[in-house]
Amino acid sequence: MIQNLRLYSGLTMFAYVLTHLLNHAAGIVSPELMETVGDFTTEVWQFPPLEILLLVSLVTHFLLACGRLTGRRSLRLRNSEWAQMILGLCIPFLLFRHIIATRIIELGFGVSSDFERVLLDLAVFIPFQGILQAITVIVVWTHGCIGIHFWLRVKPFYPKWRGTLGTFAILIPTMSLAGYGAAAAEIIRRAEEGGRKYVFGVLEAADVNQAAIDFYENALIPASIFTIALALAPFGVRQIRQTIDRAKRGPMLSLPNGRFVRVPPGATVLEALRDAGIPMASVCGGHGRCTTCRLHCGSGTDQLAAPGEIEAAALKSIQAPRGMRLACQIRPQNDLAIAPLMPPNATARDGRRPGGLSGSERQVVSIFIDLRDSTRLGELKMPYDVLFILNQFFAEMTEALRATGGYYAQFTGDGLMALYGHDSEDTENTILQAFEGAAEMLRRIEGLNEHLKSELPHKLRIGIGMHMGKAIVGEMGPPGRENISAIGDTINTAARLEAQTKGHGVPLVISKTLFDHGPIPLPENAVLHEVALRGKDQSVAYYALDAMPDLTQTKR
Template sequence: MQARLRALSGSVLFAYLSCHLLNHAFGLISFDALGIAHDILMEIWRTPLGSFILISAMVTHIAVAFLSVYKRRTLKLTGLEITQILSGFVIPMLMVNHIIGTRVAEEIAGIEPTYEYVIAALWVASPVLGVLQAITLVLAWMHGCIGLYLWLRVKPWYQNWQRELTVVAIILPVLSLAGYVSAGFEILFELDRDHMISTILENARYNSSAIEPLQALVTPITFGLALLGVAPFGARKLRAVLEQKSRILLLLPDGTKVPVPAGATALEALRSSGRPHAAVCGGRGRCTTCRVKILEGGDVLEPPEGLELTALTRIKAMAGVRLACQIRPKDSLGISPLLPPTATAKDGQQLGGLEGEERRVTSLFIDIRASTKLAEEKLPYDVLFILNQFFSEMSSAITETNGHYAQFNGDGLMALYGLMGTEEDGARSALKGARAMLNRLEALNKSLASELPFPLRVGIGLHHGEAIVGAMGPPRAQITSAIGDTINIAARLEGLTKTHDVSVIFSQEVAQAAGMDTTGLERSEVPVRGRTAPVVFFPIRDPNRILPL
């Protein structure tokens, strides 16, 4: 809830700031343009509903930030996090004078803070405040951009749009400052005009007797905000004094024992001890790069919920995998990090637990028949187009039947079933996947009839048994896959589809795991090197009648 409130309130404030900066940019044109843009961009924030949403977002964001600082068990932060916290501490104090001189003065003193009035106050009456206002603008924009970056960089699409978003993040404040400076110089150039200042003050309905009491509030409010800002840090110190020294330890695979302060997350304990550990999102439960395997003591942990449950479900994490930033050990806990400290946001998108684990799964191999002949009869571009269409359809069939793409081998691929759920669910889903593939292949042959020299045919082999499942491949391109006899036998059965002239072959182990009645099915067997007993399998000549829907 805390993370959602921070993201939601921050988004509202960033939207308001974006409108404000864009409004300033119209100062490059004229004061009239500033006024028109203000009516379009800012009027919504001046309505009762807009004001309520804006003030609520501001109060919520500050409160959540204070709570976040207090709840942290270590202040060993990244450079971006430090910059974000410090700028968030300073910005409210820098904004006090501006808010009182505009919005508060408008509501209480009846002032009409026109752009001419505000620019004249900042460029003529108090140039120092004018400079501080520009600094505040840059700090606020930087603070918001850091928050957005820490939030969005774990999103799969972010890398594709990072350059464009960076350009916007640079151009908007530059144009805003340019408009602010342009408007300031326009005021300065017109100072000699008769009665200019008096005209501006008159248009703004300026009343010094009403303004001065409000201006007297600036200093005490600023000091009050400063004291409020250091309150979470003081509360942390008090908590540290009141809490007894923790006897809870994190036990790492290399024998290292890391003390865990009472109430701290595993990530905070690791960082406070100087132990490097990945956490791209800064410990907010979004990126999953801090994931760990629980080796012992996991029975006393609270079950995953909220953000952690959502994140673990998204990556299809195996049993015993948790996020170090979300677990708060109540007793000593054995853990093993699953990603290196240098892991990136892209690494956090990898599915599975990433650790090797022996599991009972159903493996499915599918391969295109006569792919060499297809390559001989079609141009390379056409072959690639056909293959890409084929793999797109087969991948969709895997996804819709709860399978997991695990390997690509040129003109075929492998899928794993049973990574989530029971063995029976996995085996039945694999059989459904085989039928879905054949149905999609039939539709593909019809749609590509004019492109194909002959209809595409496939062979599908399925086997169920023990396999080692985990992240495999180069460090920056790992996928969750599997190795072992189960995988080899599934590949062997796929190869036998040619010999038996069928589209699908599944082993007796698959049928047993799926609870399938094989009475009346054609039965055969094949010897396998390293096994004393042959593998019994069923070549299926009419998949649409045999395989489950």
């Protein structure tokens, strides 16, 4: 609820700023066009319900932002987060003069705030304020754009539109400042040519009076002090809170590497880890939207509070298994064992992966593919020629997987490991896709032989081993280079079955399990083999096939 209030109040103000800047851009033509365009942009916001909404949004957004800053136990923030926070705290100080000189004296003293009068103030009477106003445009717009970036970066469509939105983010303030500068230059020219007659004519038409001028001058110092106090108050409150917290003993986090981290009372796990200098992914800035700060919680999990509305929705969206929580949302009151499940450089795209893929048992079909006679190929061809052929081979195998719903899980020199069903619960469809993938690989090898006929000393051949069963599927590999793969007896068995293709002299060795549970009928001439594979105590039943089964005759 609070996050939504902060978001929607910010979007309301951003809409106002956007219309205001578009209004400024009309100044490229003339101040009069600014006034005309203003009837359809800024003037709309003076409709009482909208003006009240804008004022409430301003107060709400600022209070919630200050409350978030006050509640932070750690100020170890990313540069973009620091920029957004500092720019936001500067906005009241930069804006108050302009607000007093326009809307407040308009409501309190009947002074018109038409663009010609305002530009006369900013360009002729108080040029310093004119420069400050240009700086304010940049600060307010940048603050808003960073906030929108934080909001959108977890959305799937954002990477595609980021460049376009970035272009508009630069173009709009540039046009606004150009219009503001052009209109100000025109007012200066008119003042120089018309002299006192022009200046007093504008002031008289705007009903500028001494009471309004006195009010503005008398309000400057108190308003300056007040806005500076507003900016500094969250830091002061936060410091007092931290001083009180130091007197309390917070719970302890234990990490897999044996390190322990003290959690300040009321802090989130994300704040505690960052304060301890432990890198932790958090693309959305700790708002519970990206799920990149996901953790596996061990001992102490039962004493955690149940997920709130935001965390529950995020965990549901990634089908999180039991024990997974978000570091930015949990505030432990007791000692807790945790294990971060994503690298510190995880992206928004990583956060959209199903939670179970961080390490869970799944029913999968594992396929091992090996290129035959690759050693002989290396003896007969130059290294770069071999590299070219291998690249063609892997490209074709990868495309076969992509076309049939498989996942390229592991590179094995002159072969690869593929997975089917790592993100599905439909066993029959998974098996069918795996058979289709194997058939597509065999077809593509034939096509590759034809395409590279002049380059090959002999025809390329592959051996394919297929098996189905339970495996631990998750992100594996060195830090920062993880990829989805699998481990377990099912994977080892598939690898051993692929090795059997050499002994039988066939391209396919498929475990009996796949035919028992899948929709593919067993070929009539298939012979069942049951042997103890290398490294295994129990025997495995399989079929050695010299051609793919008929996939058009699936069982109904």
